[in-house]
Amino acid sequence: VDAGCHEEDATARGLRNYVSPAAMVERAGVRPADVGTVLVSHLHWDHWTGHRLFPAAEFWIQQDEVAFWTGPVARFDVYRQLANAAALGELVRLSYGGRVRLVAGERPVLPGLRVHWVGGHTAGLQIVSVETAKGTVVLTSDASHFYRNVERRQPTQIITSLPQMLAAFETIQALAGASGLIVPGHDPEVASRFVAVEPGIIRLA
Ligand SMILES: [Zn+2]
Structure with missing residues (x-):
């Protein structure tokens, strides 16, 4: 990605x-x-x-x-x-x-792997969902730079559409479901919420 x-x-x-x-x-x-x-x-x-x-x-x-x-x-x-x-x-x-x-829009890439248009941060921003044994992992890229964006519905200032960005937060959480396996685009906290294998490499599933 x-x-x-x-x-x-x-x-x-x-x-x-x-x-x-x-x-x-x-x-x-x-x-x-x-x-x-x-x-x-x-x-x-x-x-x-x-x-x-x-x-x-x-x-x-x-x-x-x-x-x-x-x-x-x-x-x-x-x-x-x-x-x-x-x-x-x-x-x-x-x-x-x-x-x-x-x-x-939404397109399958491989079985269990899909891209989803959400827009907001940019006009055609797409996020990625991956079905894993632990649940669906959602790679948000800049639809949510940090966990606080999606979790507190806190938009960023770099946008093409604020309503789309807010709707994207809903889409991210809906795709992740109860597992909450969300990977924001620029948040170092991903290393502690998932498994850091070595510096800079994190296992997501
Ligand atoms: Zn960006």
Whole structure:
């Protein structure tokens, strides 16, 4: 889920302690070149610019997300500062190469694995649900940066639609159900609510 960011962007934006998503995947036992599918939650720079690290992947993206970033509003500073225009341009090349799968709404990826459009944080943000022996795990990405967002219905300031963000909180909790197995996009507390295998790697199921 998600491509993370490329080192160039990490450096340009002063991100400290950058670790390549490709290196993390490798540490988890998968060669980056063998990754066949990347479910892209949204196209903010920190979730998309790492796509180059996965040279064989097909990228699943909501069509509303692509429409937004190629549409008339994204050029305004409030939005464009969150994106990398060159990396967005790569969508065309990747699409012509058969490596972009545009989806709309809720779609099955594999048995027990689904993407769900929720919007809110961005126009086409999608979350991911995975059925596990412990219950359904919901990977929220930036639909809920931290646990407090979804648990206290506390929106973030980076949004395209506040009503969609609030509805997304409901969707996340409905999908997770009683198990409450929710993985926010940017919360270090995931390491304590799930099982930290080694620094930076957390077992979710
Ligand atoms: Zn984001």
